[in-house]
């Protein structure tokens with residue numbers, strides 16, 4: 802991976818999400834009217850249109866909702882990583898996030914596979930949420 806990496810640029814709206822990642826916490830907007838979580842950050846609730854929300858902590862656990870195995874690098878930075886897995890994670894709170902899973906064997910990926918959040922500190926100002934296989938599934942489920 803020799804090319805320059807593309808990194809997210811926090812906005813005023815998303816800054817609290819990135820601030821939490823720096824503290825190694827995963828958060829999402831939660832509507833103050835209907836209590837639904839949402840991600841990515843939006844100014845209004847897609848369910849009830851309220852503009853009132855807070856940033857609520859998430860458990861940091863979910864499962865593979867969908868995935869694709871990338872055999873073509875869509876940016877030169879990822880040329881050495883192919884084939885790699887991109888997955889949509891459905892979190893316990895019902896929202897979905899994108900997961901780059903470069904360490905997972907593409908032949909092993911399955912819908913419903915349990916994932917947990919981890920964090921990668923890029924530099925002083927940016928830490929990225931990442932996902933990895935859970936060591937053990939939540940007790941009492943399944």
Ligand SMILES: [Zn+2]
Nearest residue numbers: 832835846849
């Ligand atoms: Zn709402």
